[in-house]
Amino acid sequence: MPDTALSERTADVIVVGAGPAGSTTAYYLAKAGLDVLLLEKTAFPREKVCGDGLTPRATKQLVSMGIDISEEAGWLRNKGLRIISGGLRLEMDWPELAAYPNYGLVRKREDFDDLLAQQAVKAGARLYERCNVGAPITDERTGRITGVQAKLGEEKTPVVFHAPLVVAADGNSTRLSLAMGLHRREDRPMGVAVRTYFTSPRHDDDYLESWLELWDRRGPQARQLPGYGWIFGLGDGTSNVGLGILNSSASFRELDWREVLKAWVAGMPEDWGYTPENMTQPIRGAALPMAFNRQPHYTRGLLLVGDAGGLVNPFNGEGIAYAMESGQLAADVIVQAHARATPAQRELALQRYPKVLKDTYGGYYTLGRAFVKLIGNPKVLQLCTERGLTHPMLMRFALKLLANLTDPTGGDAMDRVINGLTKITPRA
Numbered sequence: 001m002p003d004t005a006l007s008e009r010t011a012d013v014i015v016v017g018a019g020p021a022g023s024t025t026a027y028y029l030a031k032a033g034l035d036v037l038l039l040e041k042t043a044f045p046r047e048k049v050c051g052d053g054l055t056p057r058a059t060k061q062l063v064s065m066g067i068d069i070s071e072e073a074g075w076l077r078n079k080g081l082r083i084i085s086g087g088l089r090l091e092m093d094w095p096e097l098a099a100y101p102n103y104g105l106v107r108k109r110e111d112f113d114d115l116l117a118q119q120a121v122k123a124g125a126r127l128y129e130r131c132n133v134g135a136p137i138t139d140e141r142t143g144r145i146t147g148v149q150a151k152l153g154e155e156k157t158p159v160v161f162h163a164p165l166v167v168a169a170d171g172n173s174t175r176l177s178l179a180m181g182l183h184r185r186e187d188r189p190m191g192v193a194v195r196t197y198f199t200s201p202r203h204d205d206d207y208l209e210s211w212l213e214l215w216d217r218r219g220p221q222a223r224q225l226p227g228y229g230w231i232f233g234l235g236d237g238t239s240n241v242g243l244g245i246l247n248s249s250a251s252f253r254e255l256d257w258r259e260v261l262k263a264w265v266a267g268m269p270e271d272w273g274y275t276p277e278n279m280t281q282p283i284r285g286a287a288l289p290m291a292f293n294r295q296p297h298y299t300r301g302l303l304l305v306g307d308a309g310g311l312v313n314p315f316n317g318e319g320i321a322y323a324m325e326s327g328q329l330a331a332d333v334i335v336q337a338h339a340r341a342t343p344a345q346r347e348l349a350l351q352r353y354p355k356v357l358k359d360t361y362g363g364y365y366t367l368g369r370a371f372v373k374l375i376g377n378p379k380v381l382q383l384c385t386e387r388g389l390t391h392p393m394l395m396r397f398a399l400k401l402l403a404n405l406t407d408p409t410g411g412d413a414m415d416r417v418i419n420g421l422t423k424i425t426p427r428a
């Protein structure tokens with residue numbers, strides 16, 4: 001008699017974590033006909049600490065996955081970015097491009113992640129919720145990963161899952177990568193972000209709002225912090241209000257970010273409603289792993305996608321688009337490898353994944369690391385935030401560069417400059 005429990009827990013690929021990276025990977029693998037297990041430690045719908053803001057890059061990914069992003073389906077569209085700095089405000093629409101839509105979206109992660117996971121299931125992925133993955137199972141001789149141990153359900157029943165390939169999509173903490181010996185690179189930038197929700201009359205804002213000046217006011221002289229605050233309306237009566245800071249500032253480890261957030265919103269007009277009584281959730285935070293801070297992205301049967309691979313954009317702290325894009329890229333490499341006849345050929349195909357990531361983002365992230373260093377200098381930071389908005393042309397260029405929104409071929413002069421720079425910059 002066939003052992004059904006065994007076949008249920010064996011697949012072509014195991015994806016650990018059903019955030020945007022994991023669900024996207026599982027979706028594309030299942031679509032291509034592979035048998036995929038998607039293992040998630042929580043149960044949907046569940047909260048995830050995030051700004052809930054989606055640029056046109058992320059919007060494009062949702063369209064590609066066939067997600068209904070209509071307003072009737074609960075999405076709030078945005079036209080662009082409103083920047084507030086140096087006493088000025090500038091509204092800039094998302095660029096008109098052939099490669100990306102000209103609008104972004106906002107959606108609470110509670111629904112967003114659930115929708116993506118369901119889309120993966122519709123495509124054929126087998127989702128296990130309340131499945132907390134622990135140690136990898138490895139082949140003693142080769143060190144390759146051949147499966148994972150997990151605790152399943154309320155009872156935390158120990159189970160094992162097997163597959164010749166495993167994708168680590170378990171986010172910033174990525175216990176799986178750590179257990180496979182892949183540690184964080186200390187030479188890469190890191191950010192931290194905190195956020196909360198307020199009921200507010202500004203809940204249906206059709207621009208994402210970004211405040212470039214955040215201050216450490218502890219000493220006799222206020223120090224500007226390298227990061228920004230955001231206000232993203234959700235269209236459901238609430239706004240997501242938060243801030244993200246880079247670790248290139250001297251005060252990075254000393255500050256209580258919740259207090260910085262409270263002090264920042266306390267200075268806003270009262271009729272916006274960002275007051276303690278209107279706060280609907282506690283302030284929560286998490287790290288932003290940037291610019292490939294964990295490598296290699298493929299080793300011994302394990303591929304890293306999204307935050308597990310440190311894919312957050314160092315220019316703007318955006319992570320969802322890169323989580324989804326890396327999921328799609330990883331799935332494509334796996335599908336190609338799966339069709340190869342011998343283990344050696346499969347391995348050759350899999351080794352392509354880190355190269356594909358570097359070709360796609362390497363030059364851009366290297367530029368981003370230089371940017372992080374530069375704005376870690378308080379004088380440069382102050383100059384940019386005080387004067388930047390008085391040069392609208394420069395700000396349009398900054399929007400394209402910081403949001404990584406250019407047409408890869410053709411495009412305007414700005415696109416060509418940015419694409420040229422990312423091509424000639426070393427990919428590390």
Ligand SMILES: Cc1cc2nc3c(=O)[nH]c(=O)nc-3n(C[C@H](O)[C@H](O)[C@H](O)COP(=O)(O)OP(=O)(O)OC[C@H]3O[C@@H](n4cnc5c(N)ncnc54)[C@H](O)[C@@H]3O)c2cc1C
Pocket residue numbers: 016017018019020021022039040041042048049050051052053054058131132133134169170171172175192193194195242284285286287288305306307308312317318319320321323
């Ligand atoms: C405060 C804050 C605001 C942010 N705002 C934005 C924003 O507005 N826009 C944007 O684009 N990005 C934003 N980001 C970044 C974004 O949240 C991340 O880059 C994105 O969630 C990465 O997706 P992921 O799928 O790689 O990881 P995650 O979203 O972290 O998903 C990982 C999944 O793996 C599961 N998991 C973890 N461990 C295990 C395990 N052992 N077994 C099984 N499952 C496991 C988790 O439960 C989770 O579901 C923000 C981040 C923070 C902290």
